[in-house]
Amino acid sequence: MKSLTRYIIARLLLTIPMVFILLSIVFVVLRIMPGDPVSSMLGGHAPEKVIEQKKVELGLNRPMAIQYLNYLWQVCRLDLGESMVFKQRVTKAIAEKLPATIELSIFGIIITLFLGVFLGAYAADKRRMARDYIIRLYGIVVYCIPVYWMGLMLQLIFGIWLDFLPIAGRTGPRVFASTFEKTGFYILDTILVKDFSALGDVLVHLTLPAFTLGLVLSGIFLRLTRANMLDVLKADYIVAAEARGIKHRRIVYKHALKNAFIPILTMMGLQVALLMAGAVLTETTFSWPGMGRLLLERIYLRDYPTIQGVIIVIALVVATASLIVDIIYAIVDPRVRY
Numbered sequence: 001m002k003s004l005t006r007y008i009i010a011r012l013l014l015t016i017p018m019v020f021i022l023l024s025i026v027f028v029v030l031r032i033m034p035g036d037p038v039s040s041m042l043g044g045h046a047p048e049k050v051i052e053q054k055k056v057e058l059g060l061n062r063p064m065a066i067q068y069l070n071y072l073w074q075v076c077r078l079d080l081g082e083s084m085v086f087k088q089r090v091t092k093a094i095a096e097k098l099p100a101t102i103e104l105s106i107f108g109i110i111i112t113l114f115l116g117v118f119l120g121a122y123a124a125d126k127r128r129m130a131r132d133y134i135i136r137l138y139g140i141v142v143y144c145i146p147v148y149w150m151g152l153m154l155q156l157i158f159g160i161w162l163d164f165l166p167i168a169g170r171t172g173p174r175v176f177a178s179t180f181e182k183t184g185f186y187i188l189d190t191i192l193v194k195d196f197s198a199l200g201d202v203l204v205h206l207t208l209p210a211f212t213l214g215l216v217l218s219g220i221f222l223r224l225t226r227a228n229m230l231d232v233l234k235a236d237y238i239v240a241a242e243a244r245g246i247k248h249r250r251i252v253y254k255h256a257l258k259n260a261f262i263p264i265l266t267m268m269g270l271q272v273a274l275l276m277a278g279a280v281l282t283e284t285t286f287s288w289p290g291m292g293r294l295l296l297e298r299i300y301l302r303d304y305p306t307i308q309g310v311i312i313v314i315a316l317v318v319a320t321a322s323l324i325v326d327i328i329y330a331i332v333d334p335r336v337r338y
Contacts, residue, residue: 007330008323015319022315023075023308027068030304037302041085058084075312081305085298090309093294098313099184100170101290104209104282105275109268111214112275116221117257117264123222124229125252135222143219147278151212151285158208166205168287175201209286213278217271224267228260235259265329272321276314 038054039046055061059070074081080090116139123135142150159167166172170186175198182189187206190199232238233256241251280292287293291310298306 008327011323011326015323018319019312019315023072023312024068026308026311027071028064030302030307031064031067037084037304041301071308080309080312083298083303083306085301085303085306090306093306094291094309094313096184097289097291097294099186100288101276101279101283101292102317103185103187104206104213104288104290105279107206107210108213108217108279108282109271109275111210112217112221112271113268115214116218117225117261119218120222120225121229121253121257121260124226124233127230136226139219139222139226141219142215143223145216146281147212147216148281148285150216151209151282154208154212155285165208167208170202170205170289171198172201172205209282209288212285213275213282216278217275220271221264221267224264225257225260228263229256232256232260262329265325268325272318272325276318 038051038058038060041054052061059067062070071081080094082089083093086093119135119138123132126132155167158165182192186202187199190196190202229252233252238251238256241255242248276292279290280295282288283290283292284296291314295307295310295314298310
């Protein structure tokens with residue numbers, strides 16, 4: 001137990017410099033990239049005097065080192081600042097958008113794991129058969145397809161041609177906004193107020209974005225699961241189980257898959273960052289009001305505080321997910337603690 005505690009503390013301490021380095025890179029990149037946030041905010045024809053006055057007001061006339069130290073102090077006080085464009089606290093803007101991204105990411109990873117892990121296990125079980133080759137081809141194809149293109153194709157097929165699923169937004173116009181005022185997580189809120197017609201509407205709107213994200217990432221887990229399953233299925237205890245007459249399906253999907261799942265846990269932690277990056281493009285494609293869409297909008301407006309705040313929060317989400325996966329891995333396989 002002590003070794004597990006030490007491992008968790010060490011992982012927590014490693015998260016601090018990771019977030020600090022990311023924050024520093026984002027801060028510098030935003031200020032050296034082309035474009036002036038004040039000119040973007042006021043328009044291209046604003047007088048030079050007004051632009052300079054606005055820069056003084058926002059603190060952009062100070063040396064970059066002073067701006068950086070001031071921002072670090074703000075972050076240490078858990079203050080992400082105020083939007084340059086909308087005069088809204090960054091924390092408020094993020095609090096409004098974060099539930100949508102988390103909801104999309106959770107369902108995306110569920111679809112990813114369900115398709116990737118079980119198709120990978122099935123392909124390993126049917127190795128060198130036609131089904132194995134078809135599943136492997138699927139894994140290669142979906143991994144190579146850009147997530148935005150996959151989203152557009154699903155919109156075209158299921159939204160336009162078949163007119164079966166909505167192609168934008170989190171809810172339809174008939175659902176009252178007051179239904180979602182408790183937590184911001186629409187599925188949870190509809191369950192809490194027992195509005196199951198609204199719950200159905202939310203799930204229908206979530207289907208295409210979640211499947212877009214899940215399908216693209218499932219190729220990675222499919223290939224990883226298949227490779228690990230092939231090794232496990234050659235183990236002596238699998239041969240012994242087959243000799244005892246245990247059902248083949250039980251051997252593959254209970255015993256072998258359980259032992260092949262340990263490396264997949266590590267990949268889950270690594271893929272959270274890719275999941276969040278994919279969420280940015282998915283949210284833009286489906287007009288999903290989440291963190292990715294907020295980030296993209298504020299990049300166009302050169303809204304430094306909001307961009308920095310969103311990236312910090314995304315980094316913390318990725319770090320937290322990676323920490324949780326590492327803790328689960330340490331519990332499943334105690335050797336990683338030492």
